Amino acid sequence: MSQCSILVLRRRKTPLALLRRLIPLPEQKKNVKVPREVKAAIVNTLRSIRGDLRNGMMSLQQLGIQVGGNFLQACNAKGTSDALLSWHIATSIFEVRYPHSTTSGHASVATHLSRYCAYLVSYSPELLPDDDAWSNSMYKATKKDAERVLSGRIAKPTPELQYRHLVELLTARSKHEVLKDGAKLGEQLVEFMEGEEAGWKALAEFWCKLLLYIAPSDNLDGHAEAIARGGELVTLLWALLTHFGVVSRRKATSTTNTTTTTTAT
Template sequence: MLLKSTTYLKDVCFSFALFKILRCRFAKYTVAEAGFMKAHDFLWHMLLEDSDSKRILRVIASELSFLHDYYYSSLPISYSKNWLPILSIFIPLLSIGYCLLGTFMLMRQLVDYGVIPQINGIFKRKQRGQIVCSVKCTPSDYQQKIIGEFGNLLFDVLPLISLGALVVLSEVREIASYVCSDWTKIALVCRYVSLHEYPTLPKWIGKLLECRCKLLDPWQDKMNQCSILVLHPRMALLRHLIPMPEPKKNIKVPTEVKAAIVSTLRSTRGDIRNDIKSAQQLGIQVGDTFLQACNAKGTSDALLAWHVATSILEVRYPHPTTSSSDHKSVATKLSCYCAYLVAYSPELLPDDDAWSSGMYKTTKKDASHVLGTAPTAMSMPEMEYRQLVELLLGATSKHNVLKDGAKLGEQLVELMEGEEEAWKALAGFWSEAVLCVAPSDNLEGHAEAIARGGELITLLWALLAHLGVDRRPEATATTTTTMDASGIV
């Protein structure tokens, strides 16, 4: 009865089951050994039948939150015994009570010493300092008392009150982390299932299960953004790229990006292993022509070439129409995210880390040099686009990323029939590309990503692993994992 009342609780329980499966993979068990076909089939059913594109990603995000807590928090240990959660909440309550009592006593002391007024606004006594020295002289002919005060009592009391307030806030957060935690929901559901004959339990269990706090969720649901083509301060060229992200920027994953990725997964209809292309096959089908970064030696330079092509298309079509705005958002956001992966998280990509990082730095340096020598910007987007393509085609570099990107961008503009078709094709390409690079055997790299709040590619990695795609196609195994910094195999 309790689980039938809300889809959210069902998803939390399913996320916990998936977390158990993923934890087995981190423990070096294989899917064949564990036999997880029921979860695999149910996940496919949810993907293909559920109309809510965000639900399946929300389930995987909750699963990764469980995994984060298991390795990087004390919540799993707290629920190993029945009395530990009660003790974990009781101790913060004692700390809060002690801090409030101490604050009350300090406030009374300040009132007694006249540092703060009474409720009626009248000072009871003269203000006292931190140190009070009293000297009384009683000679035979006169009596005199000398009192000296140093400092101010507020200098002692205010830091103590501030410290107490910080402790109270910390303990309140600790209590909220227990009450609103998905671990608590799982424990309560299990307790309810085992003790369902008690009619009074569902009421207070239901109240606790309704408590949710996104601020305490370790999964940030963010995606970093990075760009090679950044506006040079001395030039007005690419003025339409002024809103482009800085070299590294963190944004919330847009809803349209999630919808596009899930839609791409649905379109495979279970044949995802064959649908995912190798790095050398990343491209767009335009009529009878298949556009791809033909000079790419691996995944990283192919992604950067398509990133440059996407930026060129943004120069050509700076103001999207209403029908193409979502497609443009998907293409540009995923393009900049893949550029970020090459620049800052190359360990999550198929290529060698050092080679990818060195290639990005070299390409970024060449792009900055090319854009820095550009003349004054043109007044029309078409003229700016043509100027940019000519500059990039004339660039000299160890890697051909800029030239390949310029060729791809030029072909997209010429072969696509209008802005809407171009952005739609790019949105589909980037949705497929990010799925192409997501499968991986690099458990350590994804564990580090989970520790720092999560990556979109880690979310897709976990999802594809449960769908049966736990590694990249064999075609990508022969890519340039032995490349050196010069880009020579």
């Protein structure tokens, strides 16, 4: 699985990295072997939902997380791609606050799938529900704005101070709405979750269900090209869900007291 990140918080000092700061070069993606805990989490999630594909907001409601309107705002974004990026930024912020806990299984699942979804928006937007040109353009604009904002970042001695400084920068200096939403969401995750492990567990479940939610597709040519390139995790999930008879997403709308759902297969 490939990995990308909107928030590059550790500056590399290699000659290529220094050259990239001077000359706009295509973003590098990192390829990693899919961790065992990621595979297990996806399979367990698929078993638990039994073809009932819910989006990220429904997943969070099931977990009983009620921490303000920004959760709803981030899940009801203009499209799937900007919601993915907002949650990717929020996950990155949570990781800044709790860097040592990334050795846990839930943290590994959340961070790997978050970066994989950022990669999909950047490199394979044709496999997502939104218009691929719009998704790619939005990613580039968000990435450029993030680089501008992070140029003013100052090293802090503790994770808590690093986190607060990052949120302050993104909140005050961001021009792109996705960055602003991600910053608000990340702050809420840190401030309102009942401990770091609870936060990582919620994020891991969220990313598993969201990846399964975006996997169904009628873009046969796009997935065929992905297979020709060596395959994609989302393509394997698309094939698996199709085998189970799940060929479209579950559409859900909710109000304060009621939830209406419809499933098309």
